[in-house]
Amino acid sequence: MPESPRRPVAPRPVALRPVTLWCGFAVVHTILILLNLSGIGWPLGDVERVYLGWAESTVSGAVRLGIDTDFVYPIVALAPILAALVFGAPLYALTWLGLVSLVNGVAFGVLIGRRPSRAAATAAWWWLGFLLLLGPVALARIDSVTAPLAIMGLLWLGSRPVWGALLLTVATWVKVWPVAAIIALVVASKRRWQVLAAFAGTSALIIGVALAAGSGLTILSFVTEQTNRGIQIEAPVASWWLWQSALGIPGTLVYYDQQILTYQVIGAGTDVAAAVLTPLLALCVAAVLLLGWRAQRAGAAADLLFPPLLLALVLTLIAVNKVGSPQFMIWLAAPLILGLVAAPRDWRGPALVALGMAALTQIVYPYFYNDLLATTPVMVLILSLRNLLELVLLGWMVRRIWRLGTSAATLSETPHAAPGALTHRSILKE
Incomplete structure (x- = not known):
């Protein structure tokens, strides 16, 4: 029999092509690099x-941050900070921007693969x-390193679950926030012991190396460095005092903390608020986790529950x-990319x-940050709107988690899920 002619393959849309x-x-x-270098x-x-x-103090041996001197970040944060010094101090900023772009590129490659799906x-x-x-801050902070690491870790949960959990653990030891992914996995996935084993093993290795170098309890100094802070001006709770200052009500002051190296607000009640917010944050995280546990016990599939639970935890840590x-x-990038995929x-x-x-955020920083420090009403309003959207998005995710617990969702994919988004090897599959 003569072979039937093959149907022509439709060309892929330009926007889906890897080169595009x-x-x-x-x-x-x-x-972004040019914006940063513009100054x-x-x-x-x-x-x-x-x-x-x-970096210079560490290389010279003057101090050993996180070992014999308190460090505001977990100790693995020193890795990118030192790596950016490889071409010398005069090129430090440019090397940092190149390093972050490179790590972003690796994560971008993991995301799109050789033939990216529409999702x-x-x-x-x-x-x-x-x-x-x-804007420029997207490349110019230590958080810029943790975001692509977290993105890769979350994407690898579908095909390389152990490596995904390991990478999320490494990201946590650069900046604490990715631990939200580990906690969310423990709640949402029935394979939680595999996650905990990867987290505990990697953390034990990092801590063991630090202890061998003589760190003692200094390895955990990043915890106390954070809890001793005052009210930073961009925190949502600071809006109460920023508006008082913007409206000309006396008794509120924006000042620069020389020890923490951040701008903070002080006024009537700020000391009480600073003391209350740390335990309140713990309670709010616990409440979100209880909602997640309720949904998991009601039968919600892990791949439905994990993305909104993760985003809710991240937003709680911010708001x-x-x-x-x-x-x-x-x-926000990592959980939202996971959801979009x-x-x-x-x-x-x-x-x-x-x-x-x-x-x-970009309007406020870096372009009009001085106006925010002067508590001009327009900048305080823009910052307040941004903070309000944090709460709106948090409420949106909490509602999703609640509905999963109420409807006892048991399907492993939503009606709108992208085909092949999660493979059979996924740690999020039951």
Whole structure:
């Protein structure tokens, strides 16, 4: 029999082609690098003023941060901070930007693969738009390193679950926030012991190396460094005092804390608020986890429960916190990319809200940050809107988790899930 003619394969849309996506990646990162090097608003302040000093002091042997001197970050944060010194102090900032771009590129490659699905391409384009709207700070903080590590870790949970959990643990030892993914996995997945084993083993190795170097309890100094802080001006709770200052009500002062190296607000009740917020944050995290546990016990599938639970935990760490910084918005990228890959239609709304939050953040920092320090009403309003959107998005995720616990969802994929979003080897499969 003669062979039937093969049907012509339709060409892939331009936006789905890897070359188009990589061109978009290159353009966005070039713009962000140029914005950082322009010096407008000095977005590289922490990199040039703080990270470089830490790197030079460590290399010279003057101090051993996290070993014999308290360190504000977990000890693995020293790895990228020291790596950026490889070409010398004069090129430190440029090397840092190149390093972050490289790590972003690796995560971007993991996301889109050789032949990206429509869902993966959607998530990739959203990530590029998010970075561009967030502005220069998207590359110029230690959080910029943890975000791509977390993105890779979350994506690998589908095909390399142990490696995914390991990478999330390493990211946690750079900046604490990725531990939210580990906690969410413990609640949402029935394979929680595998997650805990990877987390405990990796953490034990890191701590063991530090103890062998003579760190003692200093290895945990990043915990006390955070709890001793006052009310930072970008924290949502600070809005109460910022508005008092903006409206000319006496008794509120914005000042620069020389020890913590951040701007904080002081006024009637700030000491009480600072003392209350740490236990309140713990209680709110516990409440979100209880909702997640309720949903899991009701039969909600792990791949449905994990993304909103993770985003809710990350937003809780941001919104119910006395510490607030523009780079905290970077944390949102990982859970939202996971959601967009798994179910693009269901996550379109939250993703758009996050884009608005990123744009508002860039307006405040770095371009009009001095106006915020002067508590001009317009800047306080913009910051307040950004903080309000944090609470709106948190409420949205809490509602999703509640509904999962009420409807006893047992399907492993949502009606709008992307085909092949999670493989059979996924740690999120039952």
